[in-house]
Amino acid sequence: MTKARTRWPRQRGAEEPAPPDGGTPSPAAVRPTELETCLRACAAHSGKLVAGLDRRRNALAEALRNLLATHAAMERTPAAAAPAPLLRRTAKETPGASLVLGDRLMDPLLAVGNKALDCGYEDELKLAALVADTVLTQRTRSRAAWRLRARVLEAMGAEADAVEAYERYLALTDDDGFGIAARTAGLRAGAERQGELLRMLERDCPEAAGFAGGPATDTWAEGLALHARGDWNRARSRLIGALLAQDRSGAPVAEIQEALAHYLGLALEAGGAPGSGATARHGNGNSGGDAAHLTELIALYAGQRRSRMRGPVADPTFGGVEWVTLGEFRNHIAGKSICLIANSQRVGTGSLGAEIDAYDLVVRFNSYRIDPAATGSRTDIHASIHKHGFNWDQQVHTRLVFGGLAGDWKHSLRTRLVPGAQRYLGDESLRWPLRDIGKVGTDVWPSIPTSGFNMLWLLDHLDVSPRLDLIGFDFYESGAYRLPAAMKMPITSVHEYTSEKAWVMERARSVTDTRISLR
Numbered sequence: 001m002t003k004a005r006t007r008w009p010r011q012r013g014a015e016e017p018a019p020p021d022g023g024t025p026s027p028a029a030v031r032p033t034e035l036e037t038c039l040r041a042c043a044a045h046s047g048k049l050v051a052g053l054d055r056r057r058n059a060l061a062e063a064l065r066n067l068l069a070t071h072a073a074m075e076r077t078p079a080a081a082a083p084a085p086l087l088r089r090t091a092k093e094t095p096g097a098s099l100v101l102g103d104r105l106m107d108p109l110l111a112v113g114n115k116a117l118d119c120g121y122e123d124e125l126k127l128a129a130l131v132a133d134t135v136l137t138q139r140t141r142s143r144a145a146w147r148l149r150a151r152v153l154e155a156m157g158a159e160a161d162a163v164e165a166y167e168r169y170l171a172l173t174d175d176d177g178f179g180i181a182a183r184t185a186g187l188r189a190g191a192e193r194q195g196e197l198l199r200m201l202e203r204d205c206p207e208a209a210g211f212a213g214g215p216a217t218d219t220w221a222e223g224l225a226l227h228a229r230g231d232w233n234r235a236r237s238r239l240i241g242a243l244l245a246q247d248r249s250g251a252p253v254a255e256i257q258e259a260l261a262h263y264l265g266l267a268l269e270a271g272g273a274p275g276s277g278a279t280a281r282h283g284n285g286n287s288g289g290d291a292a293h294l295t296e297l298i299a300l301y302a303g304q305r306r307s308r309m310r311g312p313v314a315d316p317t318f319g320g321v322e323w324v325t326l327g328e329f330r331n332h333i334a335g336k337s338i339c340l341i342a343n344s345q346r347v348g349t350g351s352l353g354a355e356i357d358a359y360d361l362v363v364r365f366n367s368y369r370i371d372p373a374a375t376g377s378r379t380d381i382h383a384s385i386h387k388h389g390f391n392w393d394q395q396v397h398t399r400l401v402f403g404g405l406a407g408d409w410k411h412s413l414r415t416r417l418v419p420g421a422q423r424y425l426g427d428e429s430l431r432w433p434l435r436d437i438g439k440v441g442t443d444v445w446p447s448i449p450t451s452g453f454n455m456l457w458l459l460d461h462l463d464v465s466p467r468l469d470l471i472g473f474d475f476y477e478s479g480a481y482r483l484p485a486a487m488k489m490p491i492t493s494v495h496e497y498t499s500e501k502a503w504v505m506e507r508a509r510s511v512t513d514t515r516i517s518l519r
Helices: 035-048 055-076 104-117 122-138 141-155 159-171 178-202 206-211 218-227 232-247 251-269 291-310 326-331 355-356 406-414 433-435 452-460 495-508
Strands: 087-089 097-100 322-324 338-341 363-366 381-385 398-402 424-425 468-471 515-518
Touching: 035 055, 035 104, 055 104, 055 206, 097 104, 097 122, 104 122, 104 141, 104 338, 122 141, 141 355, 159 178, 178 206, 178 218, 178 251, 178 291, 178 433, 206 232, 218 232, 218 251, 232 406, 251 291, 291 406, 326 398, 326 424, 326 452, 338 424, 338 452, 363 452, 363 495, 398 406, 406 452, 433 452, 433 495, 452 468, 495 515
Parallel strands: 322 424, 338 363, 338 468, 363 381, 381 398, 398 424
Antiparallel strands: 087 097, 468 515
């Protein structure tokens, strides 16, 4: 007999404090939050974090230190020496006036929110929500804040509110590089399948309606007790009633999914399903023992889980894309001149477009931006990290997607690949060149290699190109030149550009202001 889980469904809000005005909390509505309130909360949270083995909390601690140090430095800066105050008071420094969020404090504050979200713990999720609310209180059109807010709401299980926030983000951007549209479609499809599953359970067990109005936790516990005594028919009505109560009270999605999985496991046991460790005790379909009926319920459950995890796929063959292996990729590039174009201001403000297009193969990276006169117009190979989907809809001959974790890499390909946008797609042999092909471990190269370095290392390793040039590679000394939606993305500290630059310069045959030649 299946053991009852100790975590039972609870009604949303049962352990949540009421808002100060006595109203009902609404995750969908941005709660006006002053910057001072958020900074105090960040300082308090920073004091609670200590060095440990949790790398996510360590990263959050570092982001908090950066935010608080930036704020402290601004407080010490004399007014006359600050041409553009990062924090300024409204009106004429009146007592109690609220601080206004300045541009340079924006990125450190959002970094705190994103690192808090990565932690996934309740306290950190609340901090991330507070950051999003703080930014949106003053900047209602902040794309980054709407995306952060949506991700926080999704992590909290408030999917309907998350979809609303995702839609606000999509309305503010033309470049869906993070795959938000597909994510939103997946959440909607998952909610529809979950609703269909619950309606089917309610239809098949009319008695459950009588138990849907009470406390979900108590009703669920009563159902488990009846099941333990062998009274499945009465247990079933109460368990389904508790599920309906959860759904109607807006319980977090994760809790509903856990309860649904538990219920289906009990139903399989009651029906004597193979592998359940029990023999059938109820033969009629209304008891939950009909195999075909349970199969349909399980298919709906699996469908809603799958949709939420990966989103819908209109074309499973992705336009007939062909996988390309390491050896096949080598054959594609053999004997051809290749240039790699950096996403730098040195390229964006230059005039090398015609020279770039004269190479046999043009390689671009991640969120590259096209200005024909400056950057050239052709892209033959697009190399991108799997974590975002900028330019995945652009037509290229070959697309190489890099990623350190195989599972995350596969998930990104399934959700972000655009049918017909590429003829060839790098397979797993090309997923993480420096680590997997070169066997260069973190003991030798501690930092995470950039997409540009992974691509350059691969081309250098294959050594089949008579000309291999890097255009505009100043390692972001001139600043970034990307798609507008990607310009707010920070030049991440997980990459160690100094080591990459040293590696390049050791192998350079010639160096100019705009071009580094390795062949």
